[in-house]
Amino acid sequence: MxxxxxxxxxxxxxxxxxxxxxxxxxxxxxxxxxxxLKKDYxxxxxxxxxxxKGNIESDLKIEKAQKKNIYNLxxxxxxxxxxxxxxxxxxxxxxxxxxxxxxxxxxxxxxxRSKIVIDPKPHTQSLRTLLENSKKYGVLLIDRxxxxxYSIYIGEIExxxxxxxxxxxxxxxxxxxxxxxxxxxxxxxxxxxHHFFKSVNDRTLELFREGxxxxxxxxxRKDILPQFANYLHSYLQSKCIGSxxxxxxxxxxxxxxxxxxxxxxxxxxxxxxxxxKLFDEYNPNGWGVLGIEAVISSLLxxxxxxxxxxxxFKQEGYICNSCKYMTIKSKDxxxxxxxxxxxxxxxxxxxxxxxxxxxxxxxxxxxNEKLNEAGSIGAVLRYKL
Ligand SMILES: [Zn+2]
Numbered sequence: 499m500x501x502x503x504x505x506x507x508x509x510x511x512x513x514x515x516x517x518x519x520x521x522x523x524x525x526x527x528x529x530x531x532x533x534x535l536k537k538d539y540x541x542x543x544x545x546x547x548x549x550x551k552g553n554i555e556s557d558l559k560i561e562k563a564q565k566k567n568i569y570n571l572x573x574x575x576x577x578x579x580x581x582x583x584x585x586x587x588x589x590x591x592x593x594x595x596x597x598x599x600x601x602x603x604x605x606x607x608x609x610x611r612s613k614i615v616i617d618p619k620p621h622t623q624s625l626r627t628l629l630e631n632s633k634k635y636g637v638l639l640i641d642r643x644x645x646x647x648y649s650i651y652i653g654e655i656e657x658x659x660x661x662x663x664x665x666x667x668x669x670x671x672x673x674x675x676x677x678x679x680x681x682x683x684x685x686x687x688x689x690x691x692h693h694f695f696k697s698v699n700d701r702t703l704e705l706f707r708e709g710x711x712x713x714x715x716x717x718x719r720k721d722i723l724p725q726f727a728n729y730l731h732s733y734l735q736s737k738c739i740g741s742x743x744x745x746x747x748x749x750x751x752x753x754x755x756x757x758x759x760x761x762x763x764x765x766x767x768x769x770x771x772x773x774x775k776l777f778d779e780y781n782p783n784g785w786g787v788l789g790i791e792a793v794i795s796s797l798l799x800x801x802x803x804x805x806x807x808x809x810x811f812k813q814e815g816y817i818c819n820s821c822k823y824m825t826i827k828s829k830d831x832x833x834x835x836x837x838x839x840x841x842x843x844x845x846x847x848x849x850x851x852x853x854x855x856x857x858x859x860x861x862x863x864x865x866n867e868k869l870n871e872a873g874s875i876g877a878v879l880r881y882k883l
Contacts, residue, residue, distance in 0.1 A: 509655070512594055512602055513626070517618040521564060522596040523550075523571050524621035527579065528612045528847055530589040532810045542612050543579055547572045550614045564597065568616065571595040578603070587653075589862075594620045607653040608860050609847040624854045628652055631859040633765075635739075636711030637757050638702060640718040640726050641746040642691055645698050649711045650757060659710055660701055664694035695729040703731045715760055717742040717753050739764045769863045772806060776876050777868060784882045789873035794824050796877055797852055804859040804878040807846065808866065811874035815845035824848065846875075 515522070525546075529539050554560060554568050575593050583591065588605035595601055600620070608628065615621040634651040636659065645662040705711065714734055716723055720743045730738070740760035744753055780786025787796050790813050796802050816839035817824050818832035829839055842848065853860055858877075863869065869876060 508657075509602075509625075509629075511600065512620045513622060515600075515619045518598070519618065520597040521560075521568055521616055521618060522594060522600060522620050523568065523575065524615045524617070525575055525591075525593045525595070526610050526613050526624075527591045527593075528589070528609055529583075529585040529591050530609050530809075531585050533609070533812065533844065533847075536585070539585075539612070540580065543576060546612060546614045547576060550616060554616065567597045571597070574601075592625065596620075604652075605654055608854075608862065609850050610854075611847050611851045624851065627854045627857050628860075630857070633713065634711045635757070635761050636702070636705065636714045637753065638698075638714060638716050639744075639746075639753060640695075640698060640716065640722060642722065643694070644746075645694075647702060647705065650754075650761065657710075659705055662694070662698050662701065664690055691725075695726050698726070699729045699731055699734070703734060706734060706737065713737050713739045713764065715740050715742065715757050717744050717757070719743070719745060766863075769806070769861055770866060772804070772861070772878075773863070773866050773869050773876070776806070776878060777872075780878050781876075784879075786876060786878050788869075788876040790826055790875055793849070793875050793877050794826070796879060797849060797856070798824065799883070800856050801879050801881060801883065802853060802856065802858050802877045803880040804861060805850070805853045806861040806863060806869070806876055806878075807850075808870055808874040809862045809864045811846055812844045813846055813875075814841070814843050815848075816841055817845065817848060822852070824852075849875075 525543075527539055527543055528534060529536075534542075550572065551569060554565055560568075575595055578593070579591070585591075587607070589608055590606040590610040592604040592606055592610075593602070594604075604625070606625075606628065610624055629652070632652050634649045636647055636649050638647045639645060643664045647659045647661075649657045649659055651657075702714070706714070714737050716726070716730075716738060718726065723741050723743070727735070742753055742756040742760070744756070776786045776788070781788055787793055793802070793805065794815075797805075813826060815824060815826040816829065818835065818837050818839055820837040821832060821835045823832045823834050823839075824845060825839070826845075831837065832839055850860055
């Protein structure tokens with residue numbers, strides 16, 4: 499797996515943005531390496547920037563100074579994508595750049611249509627749906643005296659959740675082996691440990707109930723983890739998807755890498771289970787569809803709950819200019835509104851975008867033979883027709 503820079507991502511600035519008379523650029527760029535080469539997405543970015551500049555230039559409501567700010571921000575985005583950005587496993591790049599200094603770069607694990615939106619606030623619709631519908635993984639690092647928990651989601655976003663410190667002044671106690679051997683002191687330490695583990699469990703359970711994470715990964719020394727596991731609420735135990743053995747001073751990046759591995763295999767298993775259920779249960783009972791045509795039909799009537807597709811799946815098709823009707827068959831006019839149908843050499847990102855706008859869960863998978871034989875795309879439905 500390609501390594502990504504892990505850094506604490508705080509999205510509140512974007513999600514709770516207070517609109518003012520400053521403008522914000524929201525730039526989406528499809529960079530999925532199975533679909534586009536770097537030179538292709540750079541060309542796309544350039545043409546989007548040219549188009550946006552044209553629109554801004556001709557907008558009489560925007561002042562000259564403000565236009566200049568926007569042009570500079572567009573230049574900054576272009577420079578970033580040209581010089582610094584490497585797609586690796588990223589499917590879509592999202593950059594927020596505001597006149598007031600807002601600068602946020604997000605690497606998204608789903609394909610999205612490339613576009614630039616310039617508004618008094620960040621364009622967050624797709625991001626919010628992704629946040630709502632993505633699984634969050636809590637990573638709890640635990641030692642005898644201290645612990646911390648953070649969550650990982652949408653591939654690389656991390657949210658710091660809590661830190662815990664035991665009242666045991668460990669270094670003083672453990673330094674003296676003679677004192678350590680004294681049963682009295684030992685039992686006092688064990689009692690403190692008992693309280694510490696108990697309070698870590700309580701707070702972690704609270705965080706779980708607050709929806710801060712869906713699944714849990716434990717990290718800590720090999721002798722500590724089994725001890726702590728005894729304190730873990732049965733609820734949390736059932737949500738635990740793996741353990742990482744690590745010394746307390748293990749590099750942060752080591753734990754993160756291991757956590758990503760655990761998450762990766764857990765997600766593959768979950769996705770394969772979903773596909774099996776789609777074939778064996780949902781589809782035979784009318785709660786699921788398979789293949790591009792059935793998926794498009796269900797999407798057009800907002801029937802889809804979860805959409806699942808192979809990462810490499812591409813499909814050419816036609817989309818109506820005005821009502822967004824979609825089809826893979828060549829037609830002259832939209833059967834609904836008589837408008838022109840526009841040809842796209844790939845409509846899969848359009849399907850994903852529509853699905854996100856309808857608040858669907860979007861899942862991609864790679865190389866599931868069953869799904870690929872059935873057309874590489876399928877969906878679980880919210881209701882039957
Ligand atoms: Zn139409």
